[in-house]
Amino acid sequence: xxxxxxxxxxxxxxxxxxxxxxxxxxxxxxxxxxxxxxxxxxxxxxxxxxxxxxxxxxxxxxxxxxxxxxxxxxxxxxxxxxxxxxxxxxxxxxxxxxxxxxxxxxxxxxxxxxxxxxxxxxxxxxxxxxxxxxxxxxxxxxxxxxxxxxxxxxxxxxxxxxxxxxxxxxxxxxxxxxxxxxxxxxxxxxxxxxxxxxxxxxxxxxxxxxxxxxxxxxxxxxxxxxxxxxxxxxxxxxxxxxxxxxxxxxxxxxxxxxxxxxxxxxxxxxxxxxxxxxxxxxxxxxxxxxxxxxxxxxxxxxxxxxxxxxxxxxxxxxxxxxxxxxxxxxxxxxxxxxxxxxxxxxxxxxxxxxxxxxxxxxxxxxxxxxxxxxxxxxxxxxxxxxxxxxxxxxxxxxxxxxxxxxxxxxxxxxxxxxxxxxxxxxxxxxxxxxxxxxxxxxxxxxxxxxxxxxxxxxxxxxxxxxxxxxxxxxxxxxxxxxxxxxxxxxxxxxxxxxxxxxxxxxxxxxxxxxxxxxxxxxxxxxxxxxxxxxxxxxxxxxxxxxxxxxxxxxxxxxxxxxx
Ligand code: 9MR
Numbered sequence: 049x050x051x052x053x054x055x056x057x058x059x060x061x062x063x064x065x066x067x068x069x070x071x072x073x074x075x076x077x078x079x080x081x082x083x084x085x086x087x088x089x090x091x092x093x094x095x096x097x098x099x100x101x102x103x104x105x106x107x108x109x110x111x112x113x114x115x116x117x118x119x120x121x122x123x124x125x126x127x128x129x130x131x132x133x134x135x136x137x138x139x140x141x142x143x144x145x146x147x148x149x150x151x152x153x154x155x156x157x158x159x160x161x162x163x164x165x166x167x168x169x170x171x172x173x174x175x176x177x178x179x180x181x182x183x184x185x186x187x188x189x190x191x192x193x194x195x196x197x198x199x200x201x202x203x204x205x206x207x208x209x210x211x212x213x214x215x216x217x218x219x220x221x222x223x224x225x226x227x228x229x230x231x232x233x234x235x236x237x238x239x240x241x242x243x244x245x246x247x248x249x250x251x252x253x254x255x256x257x258x259x260x261x262x263x264x265x266x267x268x269x270x271x272x273x274x275x276x277x278x279x280x281x282x283x284x285x286x287x288x289x290x291x292x293x294x295x296x297x298x299x300x301x302x303x304x305x306x307x308x309x310x311x312x313x314x315x316x317x318x319x320x321x322x323x324x325x326x327x328x329x330x331x332x333x334x335x336x337x338x339x340x341x342x343x344x345x346x347x348x349x350x351x352x353x354x355x356x357x358x359x360x361x362x363x364x365x366x367x368x369x370x371x372x373x374x375x376x377x378x379x380x381x382x383x384x385x386x387x388x389x390x391x392x393x394x395x396x397x398x399x400x401x402x403x404x405x406x407x408x409x410x411x412x413x414x415x416x417x418x419x420x421x422x423x424x425x426x427x428x429x430x431x432x433x434x435x436x437x438x439x440x441x442x443x444x445x446x447x448x449x450x451x452x453x454x455x456x457x458x459x460x461x462x463x464x465x466x467x468x469x470x471x472x473x474x475x476x477x478x479x480x481x482x483x484x485x486x487x488x489x490x491x492x493x494x495x496x497x498x499x500x501x502x503x504x505x506x507x508x509x510x511x512x513x514x515x516x517x518x519x520x521x522x523x524x525x526x527x528x529x530x531x532x533x534x535x536x537x538x539x540x541x542x543x544x545x546x547x548x549x550x551x552x553x554x555x556x557x558x559x560x561x562x563x564x565x566x567x568x569x570x571x572x573x574x575x576x577x578x579x580x581x582x583x584x585x586x587x588x589x590x591x592x593x594x595x596x597x598x599x600x601x602x603x604x605x606x607x608x609x610x611x
Contacts, residue, residue, distance in 0.1 A: 076521065076522075076531045077520060077521045078154070078155050078156075078157060078158065078521055079097055079098050079099055079100060079151075079154045079155065080095060080096070080097050080105075080149050080151060080154055080155070080156070080157040081095060081096040081097070081098070081157070081468075081516060081517050081518065081519070081521045082095035082096070082149055082157045082158070082160060082512070082516055082517050083095075083160050083511075083512045083515045083516050083517055084158045084159075084160055084515055084516035084523045084528070084529030084530050084531060084532075085160065085161070085166070085167070085170055085515045085516070085523065085528055085529055086160060086161035086162065086163045086165075086166035086167070087160065087161070087162050087163075087166055087512075088162070088163070088164065088166045088508070088604070088608040088609070089142040089143070089144065089162055089163075089164065090142065090608060091139070091162075091166070091505070091508050091608070092137075092139050092505045092508065092509060093137065093138045093139045093141060093162075094135055094136065094137050094139075094469055094509065094512065094517070095135070095136050095149055095157065095517060096133055096134070096135060096136075096467060096468055096517055097120060097133070097134045097135075097136060097151055097154065098129075098131040098132060098133055098134075099131065099132055100120070100134065100151055100153065100154055102120065102151050102152050102153060102154075103119060103120050104117060104118065104119055104120060104151075105117065105118055105119075105120055105136045105149055105150065105151045106118075106149070106150045106151075107138050107141055107147050107148070107149055107150075108147060108148055108149075108150055109145055109146065109147060110146045110147060110148055110159050114150075115141060115143065115145075115147070116138045116140070116141045118136055118137060118138055119136075120134040120135065120136050120151070121134060121135045121136070121137070122134055123135055123467035124467075126466075126467050126468070126574075128472075128473070128476070128519075128572060128573045128574040129468075129519040129572050129573075129574040129575055130570075130572040130575075131519065131572075133467040133468075134467075135467060135469075136149065141162065142162065143162065144161070144162050144163050144164060145161070145162055146159055146160070146161050147159065147160060147161070147162065148160075158516065158521075158529065158530035158531060159530065160516075164608075164609065164610040165605075165609050165610070166604070166605075166608070166609065167511070167601045167604050167605045167609065168605060168609060169528075170515075170525060170528055170552075170601055171254065171255070171598065171601035171602055171604075171605045172255070172259060172552075173525070173527060173528070173551050173552030174525070174552050174554070174594055174597050174598035174601050175244075175255055175259060175270070175271060175274060175552075175598050175602075176259050176260070176261065176551075176552050177550070177551070177552035177553045177554075177589075177594050177598075178224055178244075178274050178275075178277075178278075178591065178594065179191065179192075179259070179261045179274060179277075180192065180195060180540070180550045180552070180553070181224035181225045181591060182222070182223075182224060182225075182277060183200070183201050183203065183221070183222060183223050183224065183225050183230070183232060183281075183307070184199060184200070184201055184202050184203055184221040184222050184223075185199050185222070186198050186199040188262075190260075191260050191261055191262060194546045194548070195540070195544060195546060195550050195551075197306055197307065197308070197540060197544065198306070198307070198308040199307070199308065200230075200306065200307020200308040200309070200310060201230060201307055201310065201314065202221055203219065203220050203221045203222070203232075203296060203314060204219045204221060205217045205218070205219055206218060206219070206220060206296065206314055206315055206316050207313075207315055207316070208315070208316050209299075209315040209316060209317040209318070209369070209371060211294075211317050211318045211319075211369035211370065211371050212293065212316060212317070212318065212319055212369075213319070218284070218293075218316055219284065220232075220281065220284045220285055220293075220296050220316060221281070221284065222277060222278075222280055222281040222284070223237065223277070223278050223280075223281025223282070223296075224237065224240075224277070224278050224281075224591050225307075225591075226376070226590060226591060227376075227538075227588050227589060227590035227591065228536065228537040228538040228539055228584060228588040228589055228590075229297075229301065229302060229375070229376070229539070230297075230298075230302045230307065230310055230539065231295055231296065231297035231298075231374075231375040231376065232281065232295060232296040232297070233294070233295040233297075233375070233376065233378050234282065234285055234292055234293070234294060234295065234323040234326055234327055235294070235322050235323055235326050235368075235378040235380075235422055236378055236422045236590070236591065236592045237278055237281075237282070237326075237330075237591065238323075238326025238327060238329060238330045238422075238425075239326070239420065239421070239422045239425060239428070239592050239595070240278070240591040240592045240594075240595040241275055241278055241279065241282075241330040241333075241334070241595075242329060242330050242333055242389070242393075242425070242428050243420075243428075243489070243592075243595035243596055243598075243599050244271065244274075244275050244595050244598060244599070245275060245330070245333045245334060245337050246333075246428070246431065246432070246489075246599065247271065247598060247599045247602045247603070248269065248271050248272060248275075248337055249333075249337060249436060250435065250492075250496065250603065251602050251603055251606040252269070253606070254271070254602035254603070254605060254606050255269055255270050255271035255602065256269070256270065257269065257270055258270070259274070261273060261274060268341055269341075272337070272338065272341050275334075276338070276341075276345075279330070279331070279334055279349070282327055282330065282331065283348070283352060285316075285323075285327065286327065286352055286355070286356065287319060289359055290324070290352075290355035290356050290358050290359035291319045291324050291356070291359040291360075291363065292319065292323045292324040292326075292327040292328075292356055292359075293316045293317070293318065293319050293323065294317055294318030294319060294320050294323040294368060294369050294378075295316075295317045295318060295323075295369075295375055295378075296314055296315070296316055296317070297314065297315065297317055297374055297375030298312040298313065298314055298315070298373075298374040298375065299312075299313070299315065299371070299373045299374050300312060300373055300374040301374045301375075302374065302539065304539055304542050304543055304581070305539065305543050306539070306540060306543045306544060307539075307540065309543070310539075312374070317369050317371050317375070318368060318369025318371065319366065319369075320366045320367060320368050320369065321360050321363060321364055321365060321366045321367075321383050321386070322368065322378075322380050322383060322386050323368075324356045324357075324359050324360045324363075325356070325357070325360050325383065325386035325387060325389065325390045326386060326389075326425070327352075327353070327356050328353045328354075328356035328357045328360065328390035328393075328394070329353075329386070329389040329390045329392075329393045329425060329428070330353075330393075331349040331350070331352050331353035331356065332349070332350065332353040332390065332393035332394040332396075332397050332398075333393045333396075333397065333432070334346065334349040335347070335349040335350035335353060335397045335398075336396065336397040350394075350397060350398060353390070353393070353394055353397075354394065354398075356390070357390050357391070357394060357403075360386075360387070360390070364383065364387075365383070367379075367380075368380065378422060378423075380423050382424075384410075384426075385424050385425045385426035385429070386425055387406065388406075388407060388410055388425070388426055388429045389425035389426070389428050389429045391403045391404075391406040391407050392407050392429040392432055392433060393429075393432060395407060395438070395439075395440070396432055396433075396436055396437075396438040396440075399439055404440060407429070407433075407440070407444070408440070408441065408444050411429075411430065411433060411440075411444050411447045411448050411451070412447055412451065413446075413447045413450035413451055413454070414450075414451060414454060415430065415447070415451045416430055416451045416452065416454075416455035416490070417455075419483055419486035419487045419489070419490060420486045420489065420490075420596075421479075421482070421483070421486065421592075422592050427455075427486075427490060430448045430451050430452055431448075431452065431489070431490070431493045433445060433448035434448040434449045434451075434452045434493060434496075434497055435493060435496050435497065449497045452490060452493045452494050452497060453494045453497055453498060455490055455494075456490055456491050456493075456494030456503050456506075457494075459471045459487050459490065459491060459506070460491075460502070460503075460506055463506055463509070468513060468517060468518060468519065468574070469509050469512070469513070469517070470484050470487075470509075470510065470513045471484070471487045472484065472574075475560065475573065476557070476558040476559055476560050476573045476574055476576060477559055477560070477561060478556060478559045478561055478563065478585050478586075479556045479557070479559075479590065479592075479593055480556065480557045480558050480559060481514055481524055481554055481555065481556060481557030481593055481597075482554075482556070482557075482590075482592060482593040482596055482597075484510050484513055484514065484557075485510055485514065485554075485593070485596035485597050485599070485600055486596045487510060488506075488507040488510035488511070488596065488599075488600045489507075489596050489599050489600065491503040491504070491506050491507040491510075492504065492507045492599070492600065492603045495507070504603070504604075504607055507600055507603065507604070508600075508604050508608075510600060511597075511600055511601065511604065514554065514557075514597065515528070515529055516529055516531070518557075518558070518574070519558065519572070519574035519575045520558065520574075520575055520577045522555075522577065522579065524554055524555045524557055525551075525552060525553070525554050525597070526541075526548070526549040526550065526551050526552065526553050526554075526555075526589075527548060527549070527551025527552060528551070533549065533555045533579050533587065534547075534548065534549060534579060535549070535579050535580055535581045535587070536549050536553060536555050536579075536581070536587050536588065536589050537581055537582065537583060537584040537587050537588040537589070538550065538553065538588065538589050541553075542581045552594070553589035553594060554589060554593045554594050554597050555577075555579075555586070555587045555588070555589060555593075556585070556586050556587065556588050556589070556590065556593060557577060557586060558573065558574050558575065558576050558577045558586060559576055559577070559585050559586040560573035560576045561576075561585060562576050562585060562586070563585040564582060564583050564584045564585040564586070566578055566580055566582050566583040
């Protein structure tokens with residue numbers, strides 16, 4: 049090969065490398081990245097601008113005059129997005145209306161509102177999303193509109209998989225599909241239910257009786273009605289010895305079809321310490337939350353939680369089932385947080401000392417290091433001890449409060465370091481949007497403990513990220529914003545023949561692991577996101593990602609909304 053040919057070859061290889069690894073700009077990605085839904089008048093109002101030499105910005109009414117001008121603050125190169133970032137801040141603009149941000153030389157931002165009911169609709173959608181995940185029943189047009197569908201997966205008389213350790217069959221109908229697949233998993237459902245139950249405990253009127261679900265108009269909170277749909281399924285998953293089966297799933301991933309068309313055989317798989325304790329914590333919490341709603345239902349929840357904990361005490365080391373042929377693992381190695389959550393909720397609900405003694409020594413003033421996640425329920429226990437009425441000792445309560453506020457303070461300092469004003473400065477992993485939302489929940493608890501609004505404002509900024517102020521400029525909630533997710537990895541959304549996806553579901557978000565083998569535009573960690581149906585590691589939806597978003601929106605609408 050001649051020298052010149054060799055050089056041309058090297059150059060093309062270099063260009064190819066650059067174009068694979070570096071940014072190919074998304075057509076919908078703007079250099080001004082801001083919330084695409086709405087701020088409350090009193091919200092902090094920050095945005096991001098990338099790749100501009102300008103030093104000022106303006107906010108205009110849509111189609112109208114300028115109402116605010118301000119200076120851009122230089123933040124330098126952010127290594128997780130490889131962009132030169134500036135921040136703008138127009139917190140002092142409080143007048144309700146519809147606006148855009150303008151910077152010389154850049155496209156205008158997507159429009160957004162300032163409104164007293166900023167999250168009225170997104171909150172409702174975030175909870176209604178669980179209704180759309182209901183298994184075994186038809187979704188009628190009256191409730192589901194465009195996304196109506198026939199019943200699928202009756203889940204009656206299913207056979208035990210060999211991982212259960214015994215022969216037999218059981219009916220396990222109902223509950224929510226976990227995510228974009230059709231599996232139902234107790235571990236992930238546990239944290240989802242506890243998060244939603246905690247929303248009800250903190251803000252009982254956040255959701256009324258008008259979500260337009262089948263139970264609407266029954267005089268009871270639709271949030272409790274919807275959670276009960278899942279808890280009814282939980283009850284079917286408990287074995288006669290108190291232990292709780294791990295999941296209902298197939299031995300190969302279901303095809304991308306509607307529920308009624310998925311005929312792959314479903315099994316009851318596994319029975320583990322974590323599934324049993326997740327069940328126990330959820331049932332124990334439900335035991336107090338449902339007392340007024342239906343006292344005998346609530347009493348049954350407590351009885352089941354106590355039986356589950358007894359089983360876990362006798363079987364403290366049973367791992368998740370070794371069967372991931374057509375379902376997720378939800379694997380875990382440390383069960384101490386699940387024990388803690390179960391004992392904590394049982395003590396708060398029953399007041400029995402036998403449960404308190406397992407909790408007292410575990411609650412440390414610096415005990416929280418990371419946000420809640422399906423694998424780690426520890427934070428949930430701290431939250432409950434810190435704010436729910438209970439008879440733990442003052443020391444335990446104070447330790448829990450200190451841990452929550454010091455974790456929230458650490459979160460605030462991580463947010464300050466980050467030009468997108470989120471607490472992720474190291475790694476964007478699978479479900480990163482839920483990490484951000486779970487940080488937000490702890491901020492809300494810190495607000496409830498201290499009454500200091502700085503925590504609440506920071507929690508509201510977690511939603512700015514999810515609703516558009518992110519490095520790919522997407523609104524991660526389907527059905528909202530000008531550039532929403534439209535092709536989530538979600539079987540009904542891709543198979544129903546309806547263009548917009550089922551609304552209100554949250555995509556997992558940027559994930560530098562890119563485990564799905566799809567083509568990504570940019571490998572910078574904060575930009576590892578692609579709105580494609582096959583991109584299950586960044587664009588799937590999941591109940592444990594919707595629950596913390598619903599929590600934050602419920603808190604914000606209760607604190608700031610004037611409906
Ligand atoms: O949310 C889960 C994430 O933390 C794990 O890294 C990932 C791989 O094990 O699994 C995610 O959960 C998926 C589950 O296994 C199956 N249903 C879809 C869930 C969301 O992607």
